[in-house]
Amino acid sequence: MHRARLALAVAAAAAIILSAPFISRISEAIKAACPGHFVRILASAAGASVALAIVLAVIRIRSRRAVRYTCIAAAVAGAVMYSLWTSSPDPQVAAVERFHFLEYGLLTFLFYRAWRPLNDGGVLLLPVLAAMITGTVEEWFQWFIPGRVGTFDDVFLNWVAIACGLLFSVGIDPPDHGLQRLGRRAILHAGAAAVLFILVFGAFFDSVHVGHVITAQGTGSFTSLYTEEGLSAEARDREARWSSGAPIVRTSLSREDQYRTEGIQHVAERNEAWAAGDFATAWRENAILERYYEPVLNTGHRWPAEQRLDAERRASAVAIEPGRYMSRAYPYEIYAWPSWSYWSVVGGLALAMLLLARRAGR
DSSP, X not given: XXXXXXXXXXXXXXXXXXXXXXXXXXHHHHHHHSTTXXXXXXXXXXXXXXXXXXXXXXXXXXXXXXXXXXXXXXXXXXXXXXXXXXXXXXXXXXXXHHHHHHHHHHHHHHHHHHHGGGOSTHHHXXXXXXXXXXXXXXXXXXXXXXXXXXXXXXXXXXXXXXXXXXXXXXXXXXXXXXXXXXXXXXXXXXXXXXXXXXXXXXXXXXXXXBOEEEEETTTEEEEESSOHHHHHHHHHHHHHHHTTOOOOOOOTTSOOOHHHHHHHHHHHHHHHHHHTTOHHHHHHHHHHHXXXXXXHHTXXXXXXXXXXXXXXXXXXXXXXXXXXXXXXXXXXXXXXXXXXXXXXXXXXXXXXXXXXXXXXXX
């Protein structure tokens, strides 16, 4: 292990995580300074970085050219194919995603260089695990930042970038002795890193994707991060805090109000349904809002009495059983798993990995 290189990789990982609240500000500053050129600037920076990396890699390669060129070509091809496959229809979002992809490719390379002296299979395992932990922590951190999201799809994007970064790193500087052996020290370090990753990813997934299905009698069902009792408690809390009429300030350095965000998502679903002429859905979403997100309605999203009566009248003309309605307002997948069973599985996996690493490292 090269300590100076490891310190550089850890510093880069910390910079990626801690910069999350400022990415929106940086993007807006670029857009303000260069109106209409944001996508071009990011695309040029990304393209120039990839081109420079390829040139430097080709210059460096002197032996085992076929295998090393294949690794580099596979890394570039994988990045291009995944980028095209998952590219957002919004050019600005797509440009940011591609730049983010390069970030994790570079981070993996830095960790690879730090553990390159191991010269065995550990040089593949440890950089991947370190980068995966960083990516999960970053997306988890983003979940609590207003205006940012962190979901499993984003974590998976990081994983693909890490895989491409590893291929590129091996192409530049492959282990001298291949992968036929894994030293005891590497096994123990990789085992500890794998246990940490399982726990970090488990906590992230629990925060973002494990929740509850709430059944509103006479209306239908919807998914939420809160229990029904939790929603009631959050509503009482917001009613007390927002009753003064003070504006709700959301800054990149504040914490995301998930209760308010859920309410706004139901408002958006209600309004879109109403605009599309789906009055039954609009009425049901409004009923959910009135029952569980009343404080959110009081911040300027409440229907006028006439519109509410009109929606109820129109909805009553549509013969849809309330029990069959499932709201699609929440944009991310929510799994209604009991907390104890979920963490039993996560804890069991972590324990199994720890025992396996200790046994293999003897």
